[in-house]
Amino acid sequence: THWKHGGIVGVFGYGGGVIGRYCDQPENFPGVEAFHTMRVSQPAGKYYSTDYLKKLCDLWDFRGSGVTNMHGSTGDIILLGTTTKQLEEVFWTLTHDMNQDLGGSGSNLRTPSDCLGQSRCEYACYDTNALVYFLTNEYQDELHRPAFPYKFKFKLDGCPNCCVASIARSDMSFIGTWKDDIRIDQDAVNKYVENDPAYPANAGAHKGSKDWGPFDLEKEVLALCPTKCMKFENKKLTIDNANCTRCMHCINVMPRALKIGKETGCSILCGAKAPILDGAQMGSLLVPFVEVNPDNDYEAITEIIENIWDWWMEEGKNRERLGELIMRQGFQKLLEVTGIDPMPQHVAYPRTNPYIFWKEDEVPGGWERDVDEYRKHRR
Numbered sequence: 001t002h003w004k005h006g007g008i009v010g011v012f013g014y015g016g017g018v019i020g021r022y023c024d025q026p027e028n029f030p031g032v033e034a035f036h037t038m039r040v041s042q043p044a045g046k047y048y049s050t051d052y053l054k055k056l057c058d059l060w061d062f063r064g065s066g067v068t069n070m071h072g073s074t075g076d077i078i079l080l081g082t083t084t085k086q087l088e089e090v091f092w093t094l095t096h097d098m099n100q101d102l103g104g105s106g107s108n109l110r111t112p113s114d115c116l117g118q119s120r121c122e123y124a125c126y127d128t129n130a131l132v133y134f135l136t137n138e139y140q141d142e143l144h145r146p147a148f149p150y151k152f153k154f155k156l157d158g159c160p161n162c163c164v165a166s167i168a169r170s171d172m173s174f175i176g177t178w179k180d181d182i183r184i185d186q187d188a189v190n191k192y193v194e195n196d197p198a199y200p201a202n203a204g205a206h207k208g209s210k211d212w213g214p215f216d217l218e219k220e221v222l223a224l225c226p227t228k229c230m231k232f233e234n235k236k237l238t239i240d241n242a243n244c245t246r247c248m249h250c251i252n253v254m255p256r257a258l259k260i261g262k263e264t265g266c267s268i269l270c271g272a273k274a275p276i277l278d279g280a281q282m283g284s285l286l287v288p289f290v291e292v293n294p295d296n297d298y299e300a301i302t303e304i305i306e307n308i309w310d311w312w313m314e315e316g317k318n319r320e321r322l323g324e325l326i327m328r329q330g331f332q333k334l335l336e337v338t339g340i341d342p343m344p345q346h347v348a349y350p351r352t353n354p355y356i357f358w359k360e361d362e363v364p365g366g367w368e369r370d371v372d373e374y375r376k377h378r379r
Contacts, residue, residue, distance in 0.1 A: 009036060009084055011091040015146045017102030018087060034084055035065070039103035040077040040094065041136065041143075044129035045116045055098055063090045073169070074153065075113030076103035107319075108146040109139050114156035115163040123251065124158030125176030125264035126292035132156055134298055148309075149316035150276075159260065160246045166272075166283070171322040172305065173269040173283045174292075178261030181241040182250075188257035189237045193217050203255050221250050265291045268304060270334065271323030281323040284331060286338065288345040304338055311337040 002024050009020035019037040026033035040056075056077070060066055065081030072078045082090065094100040103111035112135045115121070117128030135154055136143070142152075155166035159176040166173035191199040192215055200207065201215045222230050226247055229240040237257075239250075251258045268290060269283030290300050308322065311334075316325050326334050335342055360366045365374065 009087065011087050014102060014144045016104045016106045016108045016144050019105050035081040036084065036087065038079040038082065038087070038090060039072070039105050039111065040079060041101045041103040041111050042071060042075050042077050044114060044132040045119055046071065052098070059090065059093055074103070074110045076111050102144070104143045106146040107148045107150050108144070109142040110151055110153045111143065112136050112154040112156065113164055115158050117158040121158055123161060123248070123260060125178055125260060126158065126266050128156040128158045130294055131174065131292060131298065134294070138302065148313060150319045150321050152322065160248045161252070167269055168272050168282055170272055170283065171270065173272060174266045175269065177246050177265065177267050177289060179263040179265070179289055180261035182239055182244065182261060183259040184237055184239065185257050186236055189254065190235055192254050192257055199256055201253050221253050224249055265289050270308065271326045273321045273323045277320060278324050278327055284326065284348065285345055286334065286340065288343065307338045
């Protein structure tokens with residue numbers, strides 16, 4: 001195209017946050033000789049006051065093109081189009097007058113992004129806003145000064161509904177979940193079955209589009225359960241929670257009858273990305289359940305993050321995302337660097353060959369043992 005993407009343009013002290021854009025025909029189009037983009041760190045949950053948005057728009061009308069994008073795929077506030085000499089001016093106003101920082105761009109940590117979480121949603125299993133705020137402040141250096149092989153994204157979903165699509169779009173995904181059983185209000189279940197007008201399916205979200213007919217529990221809930229772990233007999237709904245995959249479908253359809261469990265936390269998945277080197281990937285489950293505890297500065301979570309970063313920065317190739325490194329060196333290597341023991345939840349599909357490869361320290365006597373002597377006692 002006629003646009004150069006990237007470059008060394010930026011603000012003093014930062015390596016990220018500004019994306020340089022230059023036109024290759026400045027003599028013909030002097031008005032867009034430079035059209036730099038600035039990424040501004042969005043607040044947790046994307047909550048804004050009207051006063052803040054007015055100040056942001058006034059600033060960009062004055063210092064830039066006035067064109068914004070709320071929000072980019074990373075999540076940032078995107079300010080599109082300004083000249084090089086205006087970058088420091090915008091940065092000064094953002095940081096000094098608006099108490100606002102730039103977001104991430106380049107081969108660094110991108111601005112963490114989350115759903116509304118417990119601030120608005122009854123399904124949220126942990127405080128996504130608090131964790132995003134912590135991660136943004138804890139990893140400021142990684143966010144603003146590129147030192148990674150390529151980009152790295154945190155995305156946080158409060159529940160398995162995955163409203164920010166973290167399982168598909170982030171190198172490290174935090175998805176809320178629960179350990180105990182789904183809570184059931186049997187009276188409310190029967191209200192849905194009886195088509196009580198006060199208990200509309202899907203909380204009434206599908207009303208108005210067309211007449212869907214009376215609610216059918218068997219057709220709309222039980223038959224759509226991916227593991228068929230639900231049964232309704234004698235006006236009583238039972239769930240085989242050991243086989244529940246937390247898909248959220250039944251809870252979404254009957255929100256007044258079914259609720260998430262009380263032992264809540266999150267699952268951590270790694271390696272999702274869009275197609276760059278090896279094609280698109282979904283996240284792979286690394287930690288089935290971890291308590292999200294702000295009282296100890298999320299120590300269990302930061303330990304996993306930093307072990308992964310150490311490995312990725314040491315072994316990752318240029319422009320190789322974490323998911324591609326996992327594909328190249330294997331999920332077992334990821335378990336080793338994080339110190340996590342293998343468990344059944346890590347198995348994505350059955351083995352395709354019968355071979356098991358042992359390491360020397362896992363074999364009694366190692367590779368140098370006397371095999372004949374060993375076999376004498378094990379015939």
